[in-house]
Amino acid sequence: MSNNLENNRNLVDKANEAANVEFLGPSISYNREDFNTIIEYYSIATLPNDLKKWSFQLVKKNMKKFYENSNMGWNSGNKVKEMREEGARYLIARQFNKVHKDSGENQTIGKPIGFLMFQFTLEETMADDDQEIEAIYCYEIQLTSETRGKGLGKFLMNTMEAIGKHWGMKKSMLTTFKANTAAFNFYRKHLKYEIDEISPSKVLKPKEAKKYDYEILSKVLQN
Numbered sequence: 001m002s003n004n005l006e007n008n009r010n011l012v013d014k015a016n017e018a019a020n021v022e023f024l025g026p027s028i029s030y031n032r033e034d035f036n037t038i039i040e041y042y043s044i045a046t047l048p049n050d051l052k053k054w055s056f057q058l059v060k061k062n063m064k065k066f067y068e069n070s071n072m073g074w075n076s077g078n079k080v081k082e083m084r085e086e087g088a089r090y091l092i093a094r095q096f097n098k099v100h101k102d103s104g105e106n107q108t109i110g111k112p113i114g115f116l117m118f119q120f121t122l123e124e125t126m127a128d129d130d131q132e133i134e135a136i137y138c139y140e141i142q143l144t145s146e147t148r149g150k151g152l153g154k155f156l157m158n159t160m161e162a163i164g165k166h167w168g169m170k171k172s173m174l175t176t177f178k179a180n181t182a183a184f185n186f187y188r189k190h191l192k193y194e195i196d197e198i199s200p201s202k203v204l205k206p207k208e209a210k211k212y213d214y215e216i217l218s219k220v221l222q223n
């Protein structure tokens, strides 16, 4: 293994070993006047079973139709396997209710409303045959329908990017179906993601690339 590859792997290993995101503060929250959320960080080893089930059901509800209309098709077993891989990390957003009582103000942490699942990985590049780059890869970002359009998705993506930067990852990456135009616009226009150099439309001739129903998007993370 070349020195470069070894250094890259060390950074990814170090990020994977980290159990928390203390550098982001004691707790992560996203608040608007009418909408308060608290965000918890889990590895797959610490994610409670009820949240494992809930997150899978939300992916199924939001995404099954896109998979069924794609070359991939929908396979629950494969999706569960992917979502439970050893390197899977979760940001889980819960509704945070401020309950006003006569005697004062009380706070309760409510139901989960969205999540982002990522992994620290080494990804191929077009540079040299064996050159890889450290990346934080967003596998899933899923919100319940009632909580969309309130800035939570952008906040979760920004939080993931901050985690990536903190651990020295060079890129933030994700894969999205071309047919999911809402998500595509969200990444491209609002989060400034580019079509990655390894995405089908960058490496193949247009006629060939057309056969692929997804694109790989990325953003360079500067430290």
Ligand SMILES: CC(C)(COP(=O)(O)OP(=O)(O)OC[C@H]1O[C@@H](n2cnc3c(N)ncnc32)[C@H](O)[C@@H]1OP(=O)(O)O)[C@@H](O)C(=O)NCCC(=O)NCCS
Pocket: 062, 141, 142, 143, 144, 147, 148, 149, 150, 151, 152, 153, 154, 155, 175, 176, 177, 180, 181, 182, 183, 185, 186, 190
């Ligand atoms: C895609 C998703 C994560 C976006 O999260 P969100 O909280 O709804 O988006 P935000 O409110 O943070 O929006 C951020 C910006 O993107 C824009 N935006 C959000 N959804 C959009 C949409 N459907 N079409 C166009 N623009 C959109 C917002 O206007 C906002 O712009 P601003 O920063 O100028 O105000 C969320 O809608 C979702 O969970 N969708 C269903 C699951 C899904 O498709 N996941 C992606 C799989 S690849």
